[in-house]
Amino acid sequence: MTTTTLPADSLAQAPAPAPRGHVTQARVLRSEWIKLRTLRSTFFTLLTAMVALIGLGALFSAFTASHWPSMSPGERAHFDPALTSLRGFFLAQLAIGVLGVLMISGEYATGMIRASLAAVPTRLPVLWAKAALYAAVVWVLTTASALVAFLIGQSLLSSRHIGISLSDPGALRMVLGAGLYLTVVGLLGVAIGALIRNTAGGIATVFGLLLVVPVLAEALPTSWGNHVNQWLPSNAGQSLLSLHHEAHTLQPWTGFAVFCLYAVVALAGAAVLLKRRDA
Amino acid sequence: MIEAHSLTKRYGERAAVTDLSFTVRPGTVTGFLGPNGAGKSTTMRMILGLDAPTSGSVTVNGKHYARHRAPLHEVGAMLEARAIHTGRSAYNHLLALAATTGIPRSRVDQVVDIVGLRDVARKRVGGFSLGMGQRLGIASALLGDPATLVLDEPVNGLDPEGILWIRTLLKDLAAEGRTVLLSSHLMSEMALTAEHLIVIGRGRLIADTSVEEFVRGAAGSSVRVRTDGAEELRQLLAGPDVSVASVERGVLEVTGLSSDRIGRVAADAGIALAELTPQQASLEEAFMELTRDAVEYHAPVLEQEGQAA
Incomplete structure (x- = not known):
């Protein structure tokens, strides 16, 4: 590739021979990376997710440690030290889900999508790049935050000798699980953003799916609910985030696989519609 | 291309x-x-x-x-x-x-x-x-x-x-x-x-x-003529494909004849002309003329008048 050496105002005299590069997936990834890091909302939203994950985990751990002596035997029996320190994931998923939707709905809201799709007329590379990039960023940041939250939380709990270490059974799986769960929430956000193409509608759909549907399902008769609830997206995904396997929940990795399947289906639907619909 | x-x-x-x-x-x-x-x-x-x-x-x-x-x-x-x-x-x-x-x-x-x-x-x-x-x-x-x-x-x-x-x-x-x-x-x-x-x-x-x-x-669609002998000239100009309108007293708007031709006719008949001006329809008017039937959004007032008539 050659770079142009023309003075800026001589366009009229000689067409600048700009390099004729093809669109490739790697280049679209680079383009999306520039887009992601040049918006303030990216920075603030991801910071919110990290603060929620670490801050709330520390808060719950400190609170539990200070109240431990006054807790009933029943409460103590249900106590999950790993989950206590990772509890912030519940708030963090809001930030991750919102930014995932915005990755695409933000472009539709501003009209940027037409510039993006005119630059990459095969379209799908844009979706894959956004999904892969966002998943990678979320995974790195939330896994690191989950580890920090776990270590801070357990050191606070260890004052009562109720903390666990990363080498205890299930502990590492939960720390990794928090990052993986949030990564798939992000992917679900991207896919739904592409399906709905509207920020408010997309956010409502993501949280309806993750937060409202499980609550509604509580209304089912127990005999049904026990079968249905474990398959709902967030319940399935969160089976990674339990130290001990509980009744009527999926096995941790099975549950996560089911959660991933939801995201894959949503992404596939988004891909089909992105290709088919007018921009 | x-x-x-x-x-x-x-x-x-x-x-x-x-x-x-x-x-x-x-x-x-x-x-x-x-x-x-x-x-x-x-x-x-x-x-x-x-x-x-x-x-x-x-x-x-x-x-x-x-x-x-x-x-x-x-x-x-x-x-x-x-x-x-x-x-x-x-x-x-x-x-x-x-x-x-x-x-x-x-x-x-x-x-x-x-x-x-x-x-x-x-x-x-x-x-x-x-x-x-x-x-x-x-x-x-x-x-x-x-x-x-x-x-x-x-x-x-x-x-x-x-x-x-x-x-x-x-x-x-x-x-x-x-x-x-x-x-x-x-x-x-x-x-x-x-x-x-x-x-x-x-x-x-x-x-x-x-x-x-x-x-x-778009240009030269009509000619404006001002003369004291408007009535006489009007009769001399009349013919197929020619329309002559009186805009005001002593002023004619002639369509279908060039200004050269009108000047010649007037000179032959001994009619003095005070003004002989080809009217250029503006480009904007020509465009509006061309797209009149194809305008998506007419001013609503006009449509109401049309319905009332």
Whole structure:
């Protein structure tokens, strides 16, 4: 590739021979990376997710440690030290889900999508790049935050000798699980953003799916609910985030696989519609 | 070169573009003209593969737009100035677009200078004026140094200096042998910028002609004559294909005869003329005349009068 050496105002005299590069997936990834890091909302939203994950985990751990002596035997029996320190994931998923939707709905809201799709007329590379990039960023940041939250939380709990270490059974799986769960929430956000193409509608759909549907399902008769609830997206995904396997929940990795399947289906639907619909 | 063949786009029952065929040739600025809602933007979106035609096809440089492996180098497009994320700086917007085909930073700097946005390139686009947004849109169209430019209403919101600038820029680009298609609903602007015209109304082709021809057709449609012998002259001029109207006492509006002919007739009859003026219909009037039946949105008052009558 050659770079142009023309003075800026001589366009009229000689067409600048700009390099004729093809669109490739790697280049679209680079383009999306520039887009992601040049918006303030990216920075603030991801910071919110990290603060929620670490801050709330520390808060719950400190609170539990200070109240431990006054807790009933029943409460103590249900106590999950790993989950206590990772509890912030519940708030963090809001930030991750919102930014995932915005990755695409933000472009539709501003009209940027037409510039993006005119630059990459095969379209799908844009979706894959956004999904892969966002998943990678979320995974790195939330896994690191989950580890920090776990270590801070357990050191606070260890004052009562109720903390666990990363080498205890299930502990590492939960720390990794928090990052993986949030990564798939992000992917679900991207896919739904592409399906709905509207920020408010997309956010409502993501949280309806993750937060409202499980609550509604509580209304089912127990005999049904026990079968249905474990398959709902967030319940399935969160089976990674339990130290001990509980009744009527999926096995941790099975549950996560089911959660991933939801995201894959949503992404596939988004891909089909992105290709088919007018921009 | 842009070639449209029987391009048709329907949204449900409503046809936005119907059976539209035209060719936009390199080396000239082609104006794409039509009233609001005529289907200009829809057609431009179809050229860029953003909207799929219901039937028919359109190719750019011999291929469907989406088939080009380096689209930014084939076609530079500005579809409505605001197709830009408002939260990003102008420079980063261009950088992100440039990255898709590996256009280097140096070229981004170059187009920023060409459109005169150097001072504000690092500011967020949300704070841009309409004119600055237009310039940024043009910068993104120029990024890949494309052989074909498609610009939707590029002079919208520009100040007189900006309009002059873009007029010169587009003419220079065409003079280099590029294909330039720009849309507008302003005939007077087109007459100064474009050499060729494609006029559409209600999604159908109305005219595909050179600006020169269009102007010639629009001019000299009537002659204004002022004389004391108006009544006498009126009778002398009467004939098939000639209509003479009295505008006011002593003033005639003659259609169907040249001013030369009228002057000759008057001289032969010994009638003194105080005024003999060919009336040039303005381009805007000629355009309105041409698209009268194809205007999507009439002023509501007129329609009510029509219903009452």
